[in-house]
Amino acid sequence: MLHRTVKVLNSEGLHMRPADKLVRTAVGFQSTIELEREGQIADCRSIISLLTLGAMQGCELTLRAQGPDADAAIAAISHLFESQFNENQSNIQQP
Amino acid sequence: MKFSVFVSPKAIRAQLSSNTKEGVIKELVGALVASGDISSDDQEDIVRAIMKREELGSTGIGRGVAVPHTKHASVEKLVGTVGVSAEGLDFESLDGQKASLFFLLVSPPDRPGDHLRALENISRQLRDDQFCRFLRQSTTAEDIQQLLEEADRSQFGS
Numbered sequence: 001m002l003h004r005t006v007k008v009l010n011s012e013g014l015h016m017r018p019a020d021k022l023v024r025t026a027v028g029f030q031s032t033i034e035l036e037r038e039g040q041i042a043d044c045r046s047i048i049s050l051l052t053l054g055a056m057q058g059c060e061l062t063l064r065a066q067g068p069d070a071d072a073a074i075a076a077i078s079h080l081f082e083s084q085f086n087e088n089q090s091n092i093q094q095p
Numbered sequence: 096m097k098f099s100v101f102v103s104p105k106a107i108r109a110q111l112s113s114n115t116k117e118g119v120i121k122e123l124v125g126a127l128v129a130s131g132d133i134s135s136d137d138q139e140d141i142v143r144a145i146m147k148r149e150e151l152g153s154t155g156i157g158r159g160v161a162v163p164h165t166k167h168a169s170v171e172k173l174v175g176t177v178g179v180s181a182e183g184l185d186f187e188s189l190d191g192q193k194a195s196l197f198f199l200l201v202s203p204p205d206r207p208g209d210h211l212r213a214l215e216n217i218s219r220q221l222r223d224d225q226f227c228r229f230l231r232q233s234t235t236a237e238d239i240q241q242l243l244e245e246a247d248r249s250q251f252g253s
Contacts, residue, residue, distance in 0.1 A: 012207040015214060016162065020152055020189070047156045047189065048222065054215030056208055 001066040002074050006035075007058070010084035014055040018085035019047045025076050031067025033077065044077065096173075096212035098220075098243040101200070105130035106176035107236040111197070114184045120145050120163050123178050123199040130176075133201060137169040141201060155188025158221055159231070162214065164200035173209045175200040177243070179233055196230055220246045 008014055014022075026033045026044035033044040035053060037060075042049040055061060065073040106126040113119045124142050127133045133141060144165040148154070155161040176199050183193035198217050202210045220226050226246060233239045 013211045015207070015211055016154060016156070016164075017152060023189075048158065048160075048218045051156070051214045051218035052222065054211055056211055 001064055002070045003062055003064040004074050004078055005060055006063045006078055006081040007060050008055050009057065009081065010087055011057050012087070013057050013059070014050060014053060016047070016051065017087065018080070019050040021085050022050060022077065022080060023047050025080060026073070029065070029067070029069050029073040029076070031065045031070040031073045033063070033065045033073050036062040036064065096209065096216050097247040098177075098216065099247055101173045101175045101209075101213050102243055103127060103130045103132045103174055103176055104236070104240050106132060107239050108176070108178040109233050109236050109239055111178045111180040113180075114182065116149065116184070116186050117142075117146060119178065119180065119184065119186075119197055120149075120199065123163075123176050123197060124201075126176055126178070127174060127199075127201070132170075132174040132176075133167075134169060137167065141165065141167050141169075145199070145201075149187075153187040153189060155186035155190075155192075155194045156218075157188060157190040157192070158196075158227060159183060159192060159194055160196045160198070160217075160221055160227070161186045161188065161194040162198045162200065162217060164202070164210070166204040166210075167201050168204055170201050170203050173200060173202045173206065173213060175213065177230075177239055179230060179239065196227065220249075223249075 037053045113122045178197040180195045183195035186194035
């Protein structure tokens, strides 16, 4: 199983729209992908599961993937975190 | 964040009469006006803002649940309500299923943490099949209120 630490950089945290983007990315891979915060594990294919993490800005999470495309999955999801889910430029008024 | 912190008991609606997305949003925002949590002067603007947020992607998150929400400068603290629709309705949810449980949230623009903690609590409770089933079967606001209180007391209600 591959893993990497990712950090929530966007000011609004891992709220609904970033979680939605994360799910849409995760379902494109065959691997199982999960995020862990302080022992709590979320399935990246489920928006409800991701929202239970309550991950705010600055929060560090462990990203794990297992499967044939685990490498690519880790890269794609890490990129989402690094790019702040592309939300900092627009829609500042909307949570 | 417990339900009791952000759900206004007087604004809970057990039998929503609307059968459209916009109708339900209007009905629940109206309930928050009737309960005194938001001003009637802001009612239309809040409905518009919530509908605009829906355009970015439905807040129907699956399991028959939707969490329509917006930020609005008129509120000083996070306010929310819960509505149940017996038949359910098309909310353009991510999983394509009808939505029957609604958690509507209006939060101050400068408090993203509170919004996130409310979402965290809602989603934790939703993982409990029994909670979802009982909520769907609730026919009075009192039943819903009682269920939320029980959830607040449970181990997940942090």
